[in-house]
Amino acid sequence: MERTLAVEYECEAVIFDLFGTLVPAPSDAERSSAVREFAAAMEVGASIVASALGASWRVRHDGRLSSVEKVAAYLVSRCGAAESHVNDVETTLRRLALARLRADRSVFLVLDTLRRAGVRLALLSDASPEIAECWGRTPLASYFPTAVFSCEEGAIKPDPGLFARALEQLGVPAHRSLYCGDGGGDELTGARKAGIRALRVERRGGPAGLAFGERPWHGESVASVEAVPAVLTARRGR
Structure with a gap:
């Protein structure tokens, strides 16, 4: 059953934010x-x-x-x-x-679950050069063949070019992709405008975690990244 999850839910790819989503936002x-x-x-x-x-x-x-x-x-x-x-x-x-790039074991379990299900994974993050440079030395990097960093693209969220770049590298159309983030940088609205389904997660590290450019969000939300596989599973019956 896991192997067909991506097709059954019309979700071939999940694009993840980094800070506040996969790793805690700075306290x-x-x-x-x-x-x-x-x-x-x-x-x-x-x-x-x-x-x-x-x-x-x-x-x-x-x-x-x-x-x-x-x-x-x-x-x-x-x-x-x-x-x-x-x-x-x-x-x-x-x-x-x-x-800053250390992730909880439960995050790796989520990524393992999605990858085994055939879901393609991408990272899209507002990041400074030291983050982009160190990324490849972290355990998280092996899960993301596609990693788009703002400092390398010359734009910050919610610039539509960032979402287009992630989709281009994934080779997946927007309507078959999911964007998952805590909302910093108005990323959720940016994903939605790019035609990508957007899912907000509560900020990892707590609501006091540092975030820039956050705006109110009234769309789909879950408690954490750990709930993402269940969200995809729940859509199966729709």
């Missing part, structure tokens, strides 16, 4: 810890770093900074730190990126 505590680490690496005050990180979210994610080195140099400049600290900031960026 206030994590954000504060990262700020302290960057402040130590640059030998500047934590408040300066916090302001620079908040003000630079878009430029770090939309492709204008095309490498980890450029992100590090940008942050050093924004914080008024010495250029000699760029290497230390690069190292900190990569270390924090790997820490």
